[in-house]
Amino acid sequence: MSRERRGTARDLPDPSAGYTLRDMVSGFGGRLRDGELGSLPVVVGLVVIAVLFQALNPRFLAPGNLVNLTLQAAPLGVIALGVVVVLLVAQIDLSVGSVSGLASAVVGVAAMRLQWPLLVGIAAAIAAGAAIGAFYGFLLTRFGVPSFLITLAGLLGFLGVQLVLLGPSGSINIPFSNPLVQFANTWFLPPWAAYVIAGVAAMGVLGAGLARRRRRLRAQLPAEHPSVSIVKAVLLLGVLCLAVWYLSLDRGTAVMPVLFLLLVVAISYLLRRTRWGRSVFAVGGNPDAARRAGLPVTRTLVTAFMICSAFAALGGVLQAARLGSATTLTGSADTNLNAIAAAIIGGTSLFGGRGGAWSAVLGVLVISAISSGLTLLNLDSSVRYMVTGAVLLLAVIVDSLSRRSRASRGRA
Amino acid sequence: MAATDDRLEPVVSMRAISKSFGHVQALRNVDLDLYRGEVVALVGDNGAGKSTLVKVLAGVHAPDAGTITFRGRIVSIPSPAASRELGIATVFQDLALCDNLDVVANLFLGHELGRGSLDEETMEQRSWELLRRLSARIPSVRMPVATLSGGQRQTVAIARSLIGDPTVVILDEPTAALGVAQTAEVLNLIELLRDQGHCVVLISHNMADVQAVADRVIVLRLGRVNGRFRAPELSYEDIIASITGVLNLEEGTPEDDPRERLPDGPARPLRSPGGSTPAGDAEGGAR
Numbered sequence: 001m002s003r004e005r006r007g008t009a010r011d012l013p014d015p016s017a018g019y020t021l022r023d024m025v026s027g028f029g030g031r032l033r034d035g036e037l038g039s040l041p042v043v044v045g046l047v048v049i050a051v052l053f054q055a056l057n058p059r060f061l062a063p064g065n066l067v068n069l070t071l072q073a074a075p076l077g078v079i080a081l082g083v084v085v086v087l088l089v090a091q092i093d094l095s096v097g098s099v100s101g102l103a104s105a106v107v108g109v110a111a112m113r114l115q116w117p118l119l120v121g122i123a124a125a126i127a128a129g130a131a132i133g134a135f136y137g138f139l140l141t142r143f144g145v146p147s148f149l150i151t152l153a154g155l156l157g158f159l160g161v162q163l164v165l166l167g168p169s170g171s172i173n174i175p176f177s178n179p180l181v182q183f184a185n186t187w188f189l190p191p192w193a194a195y196v197i198a199g200v201a202a203m204g205v206l207g208a209g210l211a212r213r214r215r216r217l218r219a220q221l222p223a224e225h226p227s228v229s230i231v232k233a234v235l236l237l238g239v240l241c242l243a244v245w246y247l248s249l250d251r252g253t254a255v256m257p258v259l260f261l262l263l264v265v266a267i268s269y270l271l272r273r274t275r276w277g278r279s280v281f282a283v284g285g286n287p288d289a290a291r292r293a294g295l296p297v298t299r300t301l302v303t304a305f306m307i308c309s310a311f312a313a314l315g316g317v318l319q320a321a322r323l324g325s326a327t328t329l330t331g332s333a334d335t336n337l338n339a340i341a342a343a344i345i346g347g348t349s350l351f352g353g354r355g356g357a358w359s360a361v362l363g364v365l366v367i368s369a370i371s372s373g374l375t376l377l378n379l380d381s382s383v384r385y386m387v388t389g390a391v392l393l394l395a396v397i398v399d400s401l402s403r404r405s406r407a408s409r410g411r412a
Numbered sequence: 413m414a415a416t417d418d419r420l421e422p423v424v425s426m427r428a429i430s431k432s433f434g435h436v437q438a439l440r441n442v443d444l445d446l447y448r449g450e451v452v453a454l455v456g457d458n459g460a461g462k463s464t465l466v467k468v469l470a471g472v473h474a475p476d477a478g479t480i481t482f483r484g485r486i487v488s489i490p491s492p493a494a495s496r497e498l499g500i501a502t503v504f505q506d507l508a509l510c511d512n513l514d515v516v517a518n519l520f521l522g523h524e525l526g527r528g529s530l531d532e533e534t535m536e537q538r539s540w541e542l543l544r545r546l547s548a549r550i551p552s553v554r555m556p557v558a559t560l561s562g563g564q565r566q567t568v569a570i571a572r573s574l575i576g577d578p579t580v581v582i583l584d585e586p587t588a589a590l591g592v593a594q595t596a597e598v599l600n601l602i603e604l605l606r607d608q609g610h611c612v613v614l615i616s617h618n619m620a621d622v623q624a625v626a627d628r629v630i631v632l633r634l635g636r637v638n639g640r641f642r643a644p645e646l647s648y649e650d651i652i653a654s655i656t657g658v659l660n661l662e663e664g665t666p667e668d669d670p671r672e673r674l675p676d677g678p679a680r681p682l683r684s685p686g687g688s689t690p691a692g693d694a695e696g697g698a699r
């Protein structure tokens with residue numbers, strides 16, 4: 001039996017930590033080879049989609065179309081963001097479409113028929129969503145019914161409630177003068193405000209990176225070279241400013257997608273930096289281990305479903321606002337599967353514990369780009385369904401292949 | 413309290429512990445003393461009661477009869493949390509690690525530091541300290557646990573059990589799924605824990621491992637203690653005979669004489685009946 005103790009923890013270099021830019025680049029290459037693809041396939045896919053549709057129709061990348069795309073993507077993105085949280089705890093919510101439709105009906109009824117103040121109506125819709133999520137969480141944790149079945153029942157049940165609320169006419173129009181509709185259609189940031197937001201975001205990345213470096217040095221841990229944070233911040237600033245400038249050639253940067261991105265940043269922070277987020281990943285990875293470690297598994301599951309349904313409700317409100325009406329069609333048809341597909345295409349695993357808030361952004365960009373491109377080509381929605389289905393299949397195959405590659409390299 | 417005194421007083425004394433599941437009597441009148449700074453191996457055939465005994469200590473099962481004394485005070489251990497609070501840490505065979513989380517997150521799972529947002533830096537620093545103390549060979553604490561080898565995973569699980577600085581560390585089959593080098597790594601770690609004053613309870617099927625690290629071996633058979641051996645006179649044949657029931661050395665369930673634990677104490681086998689326990693009858697399983 002060999003009893004010599006060589007190579008203790010501290011003596012060896014830490015291959016996964018990025019110290020300098022060069023280390024970061026080589027570490028990235030190593031992870032790629034090991035099947036840790038991260039968001040690379042999605043980004044490549046987005047580029048392919050952009051090139052393809054631009055070749056077929058030069059209007060695809062025109063500023064006007066991209067402005068429309070950001071407006072279209074935001075409501076779906078908010079729903080997908082909620083789905084990400086539920087997928088992370090290794091559950092699924094098939095009823096996000098129905099819940100979003102129900103929420104749009106609630107806003108319509110509250111604001112138009114009952115003449116409630118608009119904000120009260122929105123709050124009622126979101127609260128209804130959160131209550132539905134709490135109910136799902138209760139059924140799951142109390143009776144152990146698979147979330148697949150609970151939410152399948154919810155899909156039907158809440159579609160029914162939506163129809164009841166809308167009444168025999170089946171639709172409630174929200175006039176264009178309503179601030180909610182204006183928010184979703186005509187609220188654009190003045191260019192200077194958009195540039196300021198881009199600058200604040202870049203400064204935030206820089207400040208967070210430098211603060212992290214300072215904390216790590218104080219804790220005597222290896223830390224990144226400041227150049228890493230600076231380059232990241234400059235790159236982000238460049239990309240954001242380019243986007244703002246390009247969109248400003250048309251109507252500019254809309255407020256609704258900015259709201260979506262703010263929600264993504266908030267959820268990303270909650271997932272990465274708080275006890276609750278740690279608990280979400282632990283429950284998604286190994287619920288038994290989480291329970292034995294003393295984590296509040298029940299509470300985590302219930303809050304995940306509440307966030308998912310509340311975001312679905314908010315997404316439904318935004319969708320109704322964008323269309324200027326709450327109808328029986330709001331949240332129907334493909335909303336459900338598009339939101340779930342967006343979360344998965346963006347890189348959140350169906351099997352729980354892997355992914356992040358930003359996958360909602362990437363996924364919803366892919367879905368919306370495909371939908372927008374096919375609309376520009378005057379193709380029927382039948383084709384759009386088929387193409388979206390194929391892309392979802394492709395994303396799941398990429399996920400499975402990278403899982404297998406991780407497994408064969410011992411990174412499962 | 414002086415160190416020698418500390419090591420003479422049992423940390424845990426289990427007396428006449430019985431536990432049955434329906435008609436199956438899993439434990440019958442088991443006595444067990446655990447001291448600081450020793451490795452106690454629990455061996456026995458499948459269904460002998462090793463896991464049940466350990467789960468009584470871990471707060472998973474409540475015993476039907478018998479008393480548990482912890483540091484001189486009679487305690488009940490109704491839940492795993494109560495067990496941890498007493499200072500008993502259990503590493504079950506499945507390790508209960510979250511493969512998708514990194515080493516730091518697993519070490520501090522359920523005990524995260526920082527108010528509001530997590531204090532990753534302090535957790536990472538403490539993780540390094542802990543792993544260094546255990547001479548663990550783990551290349552990075554920021555790797556997902558899934559990427560580690562079996563021995564490294566076992567090390568992480570053991571390291572995690574040490575976060576609350578427990579007195580007793582229970583390891584359930586820690587080497588069962590490991591290769592030769594990884595087993596050596598874990599055995600080194602067990603010796604290190606003993607040298608640092610922990611009491612290590614080791615459940616194992618592997619007699620080579622038991623002989624390598626155990627100071628005492630307790631043989632369970634059909635829910636009874638069927639033999640107690642001390643490290644110097646461990647004989648492979650005796651242990652096997654005791655496990656299979658050919659040999660029964662535990663007719664009177666003798667008390668462990670603390671004086672024997674001193675280095676210059678009388679090195680005699682524990683085969684003579686001491687008879688100091690009130691329920692000293694090993695045949696009392698009927699109740």
